[in-house]
Structures are given as structure tokens and as C-alpha cells.
Amino acid sequence: MPAIYLGAVETIYGPARTTSHVENTLEERLALGISEGLVRISVGIEDTDDLIADLQQAFDRVRTVMV
Template sequence: MGVRHRFFFQLKDEEAVRTFTKQAEVPVFAVSLGAVESILSYPKAMSHASMPKDEREKRGITDGLLRLSVGLEHPEDLIKDFQQALKSLQPQHLFLEGRIRSEVKG
């Protein structure tokens, strides 16, 4: 049995997403690979790229949504990395909201 944590967080727009993902160094920026590394993905351009914008937005998949699947890195490494990546954003591009989901797989 294992625990998997996924975090969804919202930045203002696609420009903020590009800036943040260029600065984040710990997570791999990719579609989920089922690996042990933390994976940062951008549903708008990855998993839901073929879905029309209005349908994506009805489902909460906005231009600023990022998804983090937490891997085996030390939590403090991710926290420090995200802090430095957030510092690269302009104030108008900071968080609007966040959601956390934990799943236990057995």
C-alpha cells in the first residue's frame, strides 16, 4: 500500500506558469510518468490539450492551473524550490487558490 499526494495550484495565467516552471528545479516538468520523482504538469497543454477551452474551464482546468504529483524527494527540498520559483513571479501572478488531494493505494 502506498500514499500518493497530488496538489493543484492556480497561478494567474499561462505567462506565470511559464515563469514558475522555468524556475522550479526539483520536480520533473512532464506528463505523469509513474516514477518516483515529483512531477509538475500543466493540464491545459498536456493531459487536456485536446479539450476545448470552455470545457476545460467548466472542469476547473484554467490557463494557470498546475498539478504536482509528489515523489520521494525530501519535502524540504520541494518547499525551498517552490519558494525560490515563486519569488521569480511578479506580484500579480501569485496564487489565486490551491487544492490538495491524497489517495491511498493498496
């Protein structure tokens, strides 16, 4: 299945519904187990420690907002 854009050498993220599964209908995505809140991460070639720190910061932010 073609996707609009899957990434480059830098890390990118976005909702699966608008990236890797943009061609699927809502019903198809749900049947595949892809919820509307699923985030797709395409990991680039940045330093591993930087990537881990960035992801940790993002997860911490989400936890703060969700509480």
C-alpha cells in the same frame, strides 16, 4: 479519463492543459474551473525540505515576474 503522463518518483510540474487534462477541450477545462494558467504538480519522493525550498523559490520567482 486517461492522461498522457502523471509522474514518477521525481516531482514534475506542467500546465494541466497539457498533462492531466490534455484530453479536454478548452471549454470543458474552463467549465471544470481549470484555467489556462493552472499548474499541475505531481510530488515525488524527494526530501520534504528540498521540495518545500524548490517550491518557495518558484513562487518567489513568479511573484517577482508578476510585479
